[in-house]
Amino acid sequence: MALTLVLAAGGFGAGAFGALLGLGGGVLIVPMLALGFGLPLREAVGVSLLSVIATSSASAATYLRRGTANLRLGLTLEILTVIGALVGGLVAFALDERLIAAAFSLMLVYVALSMARQRTAPATPPAPDEAVVEPDPDVTGDDQVETDGLAASLSHPDYEVRNLPLGLALSGLAGMVSALLGVGGGIIKVPTMHLAMGLPLRAATATSNLTIGVTASASAALYILRDSIDPLVAAPVLVGTFLGATAAARLAPRVPVAVLRWVFVLVLLFVAFQMITRAVGPGAVA
Amino acid sequence: MRAENHGERHTATTVAGLLDFGARTAFALVMAGVVLMLVTGVEPQAEPSPPPALGSWLASILALEPQAFIWAGIGLTAVLPAATVVAAAIGFSRAGDRRAAMTAAAVLLALAVTIAVAVVTR
Numbered sequence: 001m002a003l004t005l006v007l008a009a010g011g012f013g014a015g016a017f018g019a020l021l022g023l024g025g026g027v028l029i030v031p032m033l034a035l036g037f038g039l040p041l042r043e044a045v046g047v048s049l050l051s052v053i054a055t056s057s058a059s060a061a062t063y064l065r066r067g068t069a070n071l072r073l074g075l076t077l078e079i080l081t082v083i084g085a086l087v088g089g090l091v092a093f094a095l096d097e098r099l100i101a102a103a104f105s106l107m108l109v110y111v112a113l114s115m116a117r118q119r120t121a122p123a124t125p126p127a128p129d130e131a132v133v134e135p136d137p138d139v140t141g142d143d144q145v146e147t148d149g150l151a152a153s154l155s156h157p158d159y160e161v162r163n164l165p166l167g168l169a170l171s172g173l174a175g176m177v178s179a180l181l182g183v184g185g186g187i188i189k190v191p192t193m194h195l196a197m198g199l200p201l202r203a204a205t206a207t208s209n210l211t212i213g214v215t216a217s218a219s220a221a222l223y224i225l226r227d228s229i230d231p232l233v234a235a236p237v238l239v240g241t242f243l244g245a246t247a248a249a250r251l252a253p254r255v256p257v258a259v260l261r262w263v264f265v266l267v268l269l270f271v272a273f274q275m276i277t278r279a280v281g282p283g284a285v286a
Numbered sequence: 287m288r289a290e291n292h293g294e295r296h297t298a299t300t301v302a303g304l305l306d307f308g309a310r311t312a313f314a315l316v317m318a319g320v321v322l323m324l325v326t327g328v329e330p331q332a333e334p335s336p337p338p339a340l341g342s343w344l345a346s347i348l349a350l351e352p353q354a355f356i357w358a359g360i361g362l363t364a365v366l367p368a369a370t371v372v373a374a375a376i377g378f379s380r381a382g383d384r385r386a387a388m389t390a391a392a393v394l395l396a397l398a399v400t401i402a403v404a405v406v407t408r
Contacts, residue, residue, distance in 0.1 A: 082396035
C-alpha cells in the first residue's frame with residue numbers, strides 16, 4: 001500500500017509540474033521509476049508517456065476554455081512534430097546517441113540562457129476569472145510580426161504569431177528529439193513558441209500542454225501493443241498525474257510569469273545536465 | 287492580430303468538453319482499479335497481466351479484477367488525444383473553416399502513418 005501511495009505522490013508532482021510548464025512531467029517520472037523503483041527503462045518510458053497524455057488531457061480542457069491554448073496553432077505545429085517523431089524513430093538506431101545527446105544538451109543550455117536573459121513582466125498575478133493571456137512586453141516586437149497568410153490565421157486576439165516557418169521547423173525537430181531521446185517535445189516547443197514565434201509564456205505552455213498528448217499517444221500505443229507497460233505501476237502514477245495536472249491548471253493563472261520562466265530555465269539546465277551525463281557517462285549507448 | 291470567430295470558440299469548447307469527459311472517465315476507471323488493488327492487497331511489484339481479450343473484458347470488470355479497470359482506463363487515456371483531434375476536425379469543418387479542418391485531418395493522417403510504420407518495422 002505504501003508503494004502505491006508513493007507512486008501516486010510522484011505522479012501528482014509530475015502532473016502538476018508538467019501542466020504548469022507544458023512539459024508533461026516525463027523528465028521527472030522516468031528517473032523516479034527507473035532510478036527510484038528500479039523499473040526497466042523501457043517500462044519507465046511507457047508509463048511516462050501515459051502520464052504525459054494524462055497531464056495533457058487533464059489540463060488542456062481548462063486552458064482551452066480560458067482561451068489560453070491556441071488550438072489552431074497547436075494543430076498546425078503538431079503535423080510537423082508527429083512527422084519529426086516518425087523520422088526520429090526510423091533513424092534512431094542509425095545515429096550515435098551520445099552525439100545527439102551532446103548536441104541537444106548544448107542547445108538546451110543556449111535556450112535556457114536566452115530565456116534567462118529576457119526581461120520579465122511585473123509579477124502581478126491576474127484574478128482567476130480575468131483573461132488569461134498575459135502579454136509579455138519582450139515578445140511583441142513589431143518589426144518581426146507577420147500579419148498575412150497562415151501566420152495571421154493562427155494568431156490570437158491577444159498576440160500575433162511570427163516566424164511561422166522557423167516554428168514549424170523547430171516543431172519537427174521537437175518530434176525528432178522526442179523520439180530519439182525519449183524526452184517530451186514540450187522542452188523544445190515551449191521555447192520555440194515563446195522565443196521564436198512571439199507567444200506569451202502562458203500561451204506557449206498551454207498550447208504545448210494541448211499538443212504533447214497527441215505526440216505521446218502514437219508512442220504510447222506502440223508500448224501498449226508491445227506489452228511494455230506495467231499496469232500496476234502505471235495506475236497509481238496516472239491517478240496522481242490526473243489530480244496534479246488538474247490542480248495545476250486551475251492554479252496556473254496565479255503563478256507569476258517570472259516564476260514560470262525561472263522554473264523553466266532550471267528544468268532546461270537539469271535536462272541538459274542529464275543529457276551531458278548520457279553523452280559522456282559509462283552507460284552511454286553508442 | 288485577428289478576432290477569434292464563433293466557430294473556433296465553439297470548436298475549442300467542444301474539444302475541451304471531450305477532454306474533460308474522457309479524462310474524468312479514464313481517471314474514474316484507473317482510480318477504481320487502484321482502489322481494488324488496495325482492497326485486494328495487490329502490490330505494484332506483482333506480476334502484471336496483459337490487457338484482457340475484448341470478449342472477456344466485461345466479465346473481468348464484473349469480476350472486479352483491478353487490472354481490467356486499469357487497462358480500460360489506460361486504453362481510454364491513449365486514444366483520447368486522437369479523439370480530440372477528430373473532434374477538432376469535425377468542429378472546424380462544421381464551422382466552414384476548411385484550412386483548420388484539413389490541418390486536423392493531416393495530424394490524424396500523420397499519427398496513423400506513424401503507428402502503422404512503427405507496427406510494421408518493429
